[in-house]
Amino acid sequence: MPIPIARPTFDTAEEKAAQDVIRSGWILQGPQVADFEREFAAYVGAKEAVAVSSGTAALHLTLLAAGIGAGDSVICPSYSFIATANAIRHCGAEAVFIDIDPSTYNLDPKLLEPALRPDTKAVMAVHQVGFPAELDEIKAFCDKHGLLLIEDAACALGSRYKGEPIGRPHGLAACFSFHPRKIITTGDGGMVTTSSSELARRIRALRQHGILSAEEGYLEVGYNFRMTDLQAAVGRQQLKKLPDLLERRRLQAVRYIEAFLPWGLKPQLESPGVFSNYQSFQLRFPSGGTVSQQQVLRHLNSKGIAAQPGILPIHWQKFYASVKEYHLPQTDTARREVVMLPIYHSLSDDEQQFVIDSVLELVL
């Protein structure tokens, strides 16, 4: 039986929630979205949560509402999904890429200072594959230079940094995704959390053509980046499952780690203060070792296991590299050495054992 890299966890609760919305006759942004926002804000401990159509829309609208635009630059890692940089570009600003710390796969805070430019307005800290970035150091850098801190928390719902839930937020705002590869899903969908009522209000207007109420009318040129009530109703059921989803993924992560560490393999581990939701599981095969990443991928894929390579660096795309030549060796190496293994709630113990055995039979 093929084993996918990820799979959503739905049952009759989501089916009934969607059915109820359909029967209600109101499927666009409405009461379900408002309830989902309230419940999500309560879960992460944020003052405000604003639901939108995707994680990309969450990033885009947050940057716009924060006043980032033409002539500005934003520092971010290249070891991220391309939407991180696209959102910056959509606002007319420039994404300035820095390298990652190979032990965290997140931006290396030591590299922030050298990347600082007169036009730098913000740092986009990505909590890659659910592992929180070094928020204290990044925040201290932002405060020192008067920069905004925006968290790309697309993968990180349920993760914690030094005991605090991601999304509280640590900077101006945190942006989540509900894409099916994430820990909870609404199909497509996203959420911004922030402590700023002013920012939340502007994002609420921007997501719906620039309008908040008929009395006030159109406040500015906006977008159609709304979440629907159908999506929100599913999201509310998913949020109820989150503790269980988290627990199972973390057990699966421990199982992978315990299977691989004794053989000298290099699974991604949590550093002190980091609590990950293990949105993805990264296992590293350093160049020059007994087996290469490509051999592992070919072997697993031939057995129906949809393992994938590390994240495709954004600066490898010609429309980003043309801006500037980047030297990001840790990012390049991670792409070439990492294998992502299946991890999701319904991955059975037997299936996980098959993945483990398939890796080990090649390596040992």
Ligand SMILES: Cc1ncc(COP(=O)(O)O)c(C=O)c1O
């Ligand atoms: C780090 C990161 N940022 C942004 C996004 C964009 O989210 P979405 O697909 O919901 O637009 C994703 C995932 O899809 C992601 O992994």
